[in-house]
Amino acid sequence: MSTIQDFTGYQPTWCPGCGNWGIGVAIKSALVQMGLSPSSVFVSFGIGCSGNMNDFLNAYASHGLHGRALPVAIGFKLSNHKMKTIVVAGDGDFYGEGGNHFLHGCRGNHDITAIIHDNSVYGLTTGQVAPTASKGYKSKSTPAGIIEMPVNPLSFAITQGATFVAQAFAGNAPHMIETMKSAFQHKGFSIVNVLQPCVTFNKINTYPYYMQKSYKLGPDYQPNNKVTALGKALEFHEEKFPLGILYKEDRPAYHEHLPQLADSTLVSQSKPKDLAGLLGDFI
Amino acid sequence: MSQYLWKIGGEAGFGILTTGTFFSKIASRLGYFIFDYIQYPSLIRGGHNTYNVGFSDEPVYSLKQTIDMLVCLNKDTYTFHKDKLGSGSLVLYDKDEFEIVDSVIKIHIPLKKTLSELKGQVVMKNTIALGASLALLGADIAVLYELLMSQFGRKGEAVVNVNKQFAEAGYNYVLANYKEYIKPLLVKRENPPQLVISGNETFSLAASVADCRLYVAYPMTPSSTVLTVLAGWQGKTNMVVRHAEDEISVINTALGGSLAGVRSSVGTSGGGFALMVESISFAGIAEIPLVIFLAQRSGPATGMPTWTEQGDLLFAVHAGHGEFPKIVLAPGDNDEMFELTIKAFDLADIYQVPVIVMSDMLLSESHRSLSKGLVEKHMKEYKPNRGKQITAVDQSPYLRYRITDDGISPHLIPGAEGAYYQSNSYEHLEDGHTTEEALDRIHQVDKRARKTQTYLKSHFSPPKIYGDMDGAEIIFVAWGSTKGPVQEAQRILQGKGIKTALLHFTHMFPMDKETVLPFFNKEKRYILVENNSTAQFGKLLRMELSVDLKETILKYDGRPISMEEIVNFILK
Incomplete structure (x- = not known):
């Protein structure tokens, strides 16, 4: 059995009080409780404060380009579908720069868990507005307040085909761990949007803000209904934040549709022996 | 006849x-x-x-x-x-x-x-x-x-x-x-039996022979038939072929495959290639193997999608921000497309770099005869050279970016027990962790640069000579698909008593100055032939060798250069 220590890399450089600390511990705890080890997990990190977890979390990993963590994870999963594959990225990275990949990742139902750190700002570039910020949010890049409506990642994921859509809060570690474990266990594209205060740059979406406005979905909530789930996701626009699994369905993952991968992973296959049959097209 | x-x-x-x-x-x-x-x-x-x-x-x-x-x-x-x-x-x-x-x-x-x-x-x-x-x-x-x-x-x-x-x-x-x-x-x-095969189909065949297992693309003329041909072959080759949502996803998906240890490739044309450029830089610093098939068409922007041009040579050579090694190859016909594509997959693995195989509409979509025997020989005999790829830890701790004399570090396939590491787009230490320390930075930049030196010593091929350089009065200089028209023009000129030679380049970048320079020291009339308007290869020769070719035959109306145009240039 691996331990939290096995997954623990360098001392994090996050600001004291940053929500990333809690998310980092929750990811490690969930992986340990799942019986995984740093050698059995692949994590594709985005670029930003969340992506900097690359040095703090031990695992096979890629710390790639801003916005592109998901396609790297998709390529990895297609090549080695037996390995647990996770994306760690921020809201600007995943919903802004990489928005197109998010859309198509949902459609494809790739067997990948995306843990998205949603703090409504770009922390690493010192506090510009992120796509999830409320309309009118004032930042260095939007001094008069942002004109656009915020992205609603949950309703987007539900409608575009993600098969596991959940929300957690960085201030509630036990709930975060349980939600992440469920996401890791899910076969298909799972997304956990983690509400995360940025103590340095975001003075609105603070710990007290989320404590006051978030609530846990009760035991009676059934996550198998798309319309109900959508209703929950839309509460975001009234500053209400449901926590837990909003939506879940079983649908074959992308790689399960590929006959090439039915017997073994792509990386472990031997070279095809007889390609002579390809030449008939050219005679 | x-x-x-x-x-x-x-x-x-x-x-x-x-x-x-x-x-x-x-x-x-x-x-x-x-x-x-x-x-x-x-x-x-x-x-x-x-x-x-x-x-x-x-x-x-x-x-x-x-x-x-x-x-x-x-x-x-x-x-x-x-x-x-x-x-x-x-x-x-x-x-x-x-x-x-x-x-x-x-x-x-x-x-x-x-x-x-x-x-x-x-x-x-x-x-x-x-x-x-x-x-x-x-x-x-x-x-x-x-x-x-x-x-x-x-x-x-x-x-x-x-x-x-x-x-x-x-x-x-x-x-x-x-x-x-x-x-x-x-x-x-x-x-002897010949295949009737296009350049794109030849690339597809060679990629299959080279054990490429993941091909990702977004349709773009004139590269699209590689995607459709390989997609159609999946049942026979077991390759996974994915039509992704855009070219940025295309290249990052392929890089993910390479990271997992699978030979991966992408194909595109100028506009799609432009979208991939940031990720080529990622492959450069993170040392991820990748073969990029770049079928040129008349640009810029949307240009003339179904017409031919050699307009992206310098773009390919310089693709990617920052400084890192990459290899650019440009086959001139189907035989070279077949052999260089296979070589490209080996080079990508050996040097853990992006390798660009350049084509153009003329080469990609024209059918030519390709010896069936040559293809069958490779199908039977070819064994991938994965370079320093390893499946178990060779020393402890495993260092993904270990400093070595040849610049190449052992590449552990993820999943090996008892180890883990990150492929990092940030500058990094030998173990992959991010660094901004001056000395570590210099060590890693120098290590990556040494891969170029190793390549030039071990795998660079000088231009091929068609004809007799010493006996010729005219030496044509060409690269990629302009080889064909020059060869045909040589036949005609030979018939008219004019002796010529062709210096044809396929290993475009990097170029070994010591090996290549002597080809340009003859007291001859050198004529550069290119399907573009600015003589891009001429610029590359000036940059790499300080060789300045004054006489050029350039064509950029979207049509291939014809043998008659070359002959007329000489006879005028």
Whole structure:
């Protein structure tokens, strides 16, 4: 059995009080409780404060380009579908720069868990507005307040085909761990949007803000209904934040549709022996 | 025999491509070498399509301009191409559809009448015309029947028979009415079996032979057929082929495959390649193997999508921000496309770098003869060289970016027990963790740069010489697909007593100065031939070798350079 220590890399450089600390511990705890080890997990990190977890979390990993963590994870999963594959990225990275990949990742139902750190700002570039910020949010890049409506990642994921859509809060570690474990266990594209205060740059979406406005979905909530789930996701626009699994369905993952991968992973296959049959097209 | 040029033209969407390919395959089955070229607008219906096939009993490197037989399925074909007819050229047309008043050799084929008599669809005009063409060249029609069987057999005997009926009608009409024009130019001869294959198909075949297991692309002319061909082969090759949402996803998905230890590749053209450039830089610093197939077309921006150009050489050479090693290869024909593509996959693994294989519309979409024996030999004998790829930890701790003399670090396939590491787009320490320390930065930059030195020593190939450099008065300098027209021009000039040599480059970048410089120290007339407007390879030679070639033949109207243009330049 691996331990939290096995997954623990360098001392994090996050600001004291940053929500990333809690998310980092929750990811490690969930992986340990799942019986995984740093050698059995692949994590594709985005670029930003969340992506900097690359040095703090031990695992096979890629710390790639801003916005592109998901396609790297998709390529990895297609090549080695037996390995647990996770994306760690921020809201600007995943919903802004990489928005197109998010859309198509949902459609494809790739067997990948995306843990998205949603703090409504770009922390690493010192506090510009992120796509999830409320309309009118004032930042260095939007001094008069942002004109656009915020992205609603949950309703987007539900409608575009993600098969596991959940929300957690960085201030509630036990709930975060349980939600992440469920996401890791899910076969298909799972997304956990983690509400995360940025103590340095975001003075609105603070710990007290989320404590006051978030609530846990009760035991009676059934996550198998798309319309109900959508209703929950839309509460975001009234500053209400449901926590837990909003939506879940079983649908074959992308790689399960590929006959090439039915017997073994792509990386472990031997070279095809007889390609002579390809030449008939050219005679 | 000298090259014979057959050309068919008609409205887009009426089966010109299929008929042209059929003609090439028939000539090849009869023992002749072929080269064909399709011209079409960026439209699906409407507009003018033509298909040109040159055949000969010796290899055809490029098409001549004079048309020997022009098959006109509509009036435009005649109007647009009559100025390319020679004195003995034949014009096949249907006088019930349009009149030709010029004094050319007119071969009337009753296309319209036959269609109505035999109740055929409009596309059958092609088949009638093909039958007539074969009759005029003395070919055995049975070869066409065999081809129809192998191409349409799975659609049922009825489909085959309908086609046969129309082909036969055209064939017999010529035998009955134009016996005096029949020349025995396509009579069966012995020749080692050849494939009729395009550059894109050759790349696809080579990638399959090279054990590429993940191909990712977004359709873009003229690279798209690699995607569709490889997608169609998945059942036979077990390759995973993914049509991703955009080119940025394409390249990052492929990089993910490479990270997992699978040979991966992407294909695109200029605009798509532009979107991939940031990720090429990622592959550079994170040392991820990748083969990028770049089929050039006329740019900039959307440019002329279905036409040819060599306009992206310097872009490819410089693609990616920051400084990192990459390799750029540019095959000049199908043999080189096959062998260099396989080499590209080895190089990507050995040096853990992006390798760009450059093509262009001319090379990508033209069919040429490719020795079946050569392909089968590689299929049988080729074993991938994965370089320093390892599947278990070789020393503890495992260091992904270990400093080595040759610049290459062992690449552990993720999943190995007892280890983990990150591939990092940030500058990093030997173990992969991020760093901003000055000395570590220098060590890693130097380590990566040493891979270039190792490559130049171990795998760089100097230009190939065609002809005798010492005996020649003119030395042509070319790269990629302009090889063919120059080779054909050399044949013509030889016939006129002008001795030439061709210095043809395929290993474009990086270039080994010491090896290449001596090729340029002869007291000769050097002429640079490129399908672009700014002599990009000339610039690269100045940059890399301080060699300045003053004389150039440049063409940038979207059409390939012709052998006649080169010959005329010399004779002017």
